[in-house]
Amino acid sequence: MAARINTSIQNSLWLLNPLQNSRNLKATHLRTRFKFYQNLLSAPSSCSSSSKRAIFCSSASNFNSHDGGAATGPFVITTPLYYVNAAPHMGSAYTTIAADAIARFQRLLGKKVIFITGTDEHGEKIATAAAAQGSGPSEHCDNISEAYKTLWKDLDIAYDKFIRTTDPKHETIVKEFYSNVLANGDIYRADYEGLYCVNCEEYKDEKELLADNCCPIHLKPCASRKEDNYFFALSKYQRLLEETLTQNPGFVQPAFRLNEVQSWIKSGLKDFSISRASVEWGIPVPNDQRQTIYVWFDALLGYISALSENDEQPNLQTAVASGWPASLHLIGKDILRFHAVYWPAMLMSAGLKLPKMVFGHGFLTKDGMKMGKSLGNTLEPNELVQKFGSDPVRYFFLREVEFGSDGDYAEDRFINIVNAHLANTIGNLLNRTLGLLKKNCQSTLVVDSSAAAVGNAFKEKVEELVAKARNHYEELSLSSACEAVLEIGNAGNSYMDERAPWSLFKQGGASSDAAAKDLVLILEAMRIIAIALSPVTPRLSWRIYEQLGFPEDQFAAATWNETKWGGLKAGQVMALPNPVFARIEQAIVNGEEEAPKKPVKSKKKIAQKVAEA
Numbered sequence: 001m002a003a004r005i006n007t008s009i010q011n012s013l014w015l016l017n018p019l020q021n022s023r024n025l026k027a028t029h030l031r032t033r034f035k036f037y038q039n040l041l042s043a044p045s046s047c048s049s050s051s052k053r054a055i056f057c058s059s060a061s062n063f064n065s066h067d068g069g070a071a072t073g074p075f076v077i078t079t080p081l082y083y084v085n086a087a088p089h090m091g092s093a094y095t096t097i098a099a100d101a102i103a104r105f106q107r108l109l110g111k112k113v114i115f116i117t118g119t120d121e122h123g124e125k126i127a128t129a130a131a132a133q134g135s136g137p138s139e140h141c142d143n144i145s146e147a148y149k150t151l152w153k154d155l156d157i158a159y160d161k162f163i164r165t166t167d168p169k170h171e172t173i174v175k176e177f178y179s180n181v182l183a184n185g186d187i188y189r190a191d192y193e194g195l196y197c198v199n200c201e202e203y204k205d206e207k208e209l210l211a212d213n214c215c216p217i218h219l220k221p222c223a224s225r226k227e228d229n230y231f232f233a234l235s236k237y238q239r240l241l242e243e244t245l246t247q248n249p250g251f252v253q254p255a256f257r258l259n260e261v262q263s264w265i266k267s268g269l270k271d272f273s274i275s276r277a278s279v280e281w282g283i284p285v286p287n288d289q290r291q292t293i294y295v296w297f298d299a300l301l302g303y304i305s306a307l308s309e310n311d312e313q314p315n316l317q318t319a320v321a322s323g324w325p326a327s328l329h330l331i332g333k334d335i336l337r338f339h340a341v342y343w344p345a346m347l348m349s350a351g352l353k354l355p356k357m358v359f360g361h362g363f364l365t366k367d368g369m370k371m372g373k374s375l376g377n378t379l380e381p382n383e384l385v386q387k388f389g390s391d392p393v394r395y396f397f398l399r400e401v402e403f404g405s406d407g408d409y410a411e412d413r414f415i416n417i418v419n420a421h422l423a424n425t426i427g428n429l430l431n432r433t434l435g436l437l438k439k440n441c442q443s444t445l446v447v448d449s450s451a452a453a454v455g456n457a458f459k460e461k462v463e464e465l466v467a468k469a470r471n472h473y474e475e476l477s478l479s480s481a482c483e484a485v486l487e488i489g490n491a492g493n494s495y496m497d498e499r500a501p502w503s504l505f506k507q508g509g510a511s512s513d514a515a516a517k518d519l520v521l522i523l524e525a526m527r528i529i530a531i532a533l534s535p536v537t538p539r540l541s542w543r544i545y546e547q548l549g550f551p552e553d554q555f556a557a558a559t560w561n562e563t564k565w566g567g568l569k570a571g572q573v574m575a576l577p578n579p580v581f582a583r584i585e586q587a588i589v590n591g592e593e594e595a596p597k598k599p600v601k602s603k604k605k606i607a608q609k610v611a612e613a
């Protein structure tokens, strides 16, 4: 059954908006409108002014200008607003961890960052899920939304705004936006008949369904539905969207997803229904209390309503002025169409700027299927964090799954990677260096790290790798960024093994002096690793910094500038060696042994030990 709009009801369009019939725009009108959008969506000042047709800058460098954000406004990054039909799972955590790492990196660059996350709380699926639990939708949303906040705390997610779509300020902004789109002649009323996937909250094209009209994502049959709804005139924006993507190919990332988006648009955009007559749990359509606003039309606006401050009278204009457009929407590829097609068209209709980039990452899979709440094949992030701690979880998924591609989880692999990289390459190197320093130099640096590095190729290697890491972070290649930082650890281990300072110390005299310098070089590399890996492993990074004798406020205030060689000074006293990262032992994982106590001693104890030494 093909989705069908009863165009005879088009007449109602004139009732809603007598100024124009929005569905029959002439090409000349479109051209005029395109010019209008070009002015509206003026390029930020960091873009080349020679490119008159640019609506926005389009590559990752788009939001990586080096002006501290002054010229381009804050760096606004968003995760999807997660649907509260069930508790969060590792898939939801994956996007949020990635967003947090990117946000932390941008903060290190000195930018003002607004990191937005939240929950999408309206719609049929939520009402059904609440009823199944025997609770009302409101109570259900409170509980699940709280579960998200708790998980983000446990995973050290430092978000700035958490928006719930049941927040009254959000409702006000959605209604205002709806009214603007209506006033622009892009909303009309019609009958709709089609196949609906409740789990996607979306009418599906018959072509994209599996046998028995099953949704390819949720593997559940779509239901045939007929409704009298309000429609958004998406088809009107076909050409504008095509031109926008041609001129700004970096708008959709990774690059290979652009083709997918372009082919959806090319295959012909259909107007979509933006209200539901049968769903009570939603924001009422302005001037028609019998219908509620379609959950996607509502939820996408959360990226803007999140920006409005709590103490003000919420309105679209002030929310937009607080940071719109977003620099980066980070999403899973399942909701790319909503973000790269529907959302830009909605924004164009309302006369608002487009986000600078939409990045659709791959899926965490289980047996080749997308892990998801509806399928129930999820991995529990709470359990992983409890067993292993937040840094290993953050590191593993960002390091192991190439950002943009799909990835599977296996516990063996998790343990091997985390042990090899964080415990051995990084933790062990720090520990044995501090051990040698304690034994031979009373835990005190004999020389500045800049002086120790004169004429030494090791420093150049570290500088080269840290520059690489920065580029990878900027390009959102998070796995490669981790790899580059880990390479510094590998280089440090090789240097240590080549130089064998333990035997140089035994030789005494000049050899012993050289060995003391070698330790400074390695510790300086460790300091750089700590900063460069802090977007991914903030706790581990702080423990390293602490072992290097720095106070917490200095770590908290560190910027990417601190990855420059030369931070360690002669006379600085290091803490006593104490593993910063405990190896994960299989026996502990299996519950056969008691887990080791936390590896870090209190600062007071460390200071005491240093004094004793």
Ligand SMILES: Nc1ncnc2c1ncn2[C@@H]1O[C@H](COP(=O)(O)OP(=O)(O)OP(=O)(O)O)[C@@H](O)[C@H]1O
Pocket: 080, 081, 082, 083, 084, 085, 090, 091, 092, 094, 095, 199, 200, 330, 331, 332, 333, 334, 335, 362, 363, 364, 365, 370, 371, 372, 373, 374, 375
């Ligand atoms: N398996 C997954 N891998 C990676 N990201 C995921 C995964 N599942 C969910 N996400 C993240 O959550 C977003 C979808 O949020 P949603 O709340 O709809 O979760 P869901 O588990 O996919 O729900 P459902 O199974 O009901 O469709 C994705 O766009 C992505 O950002």
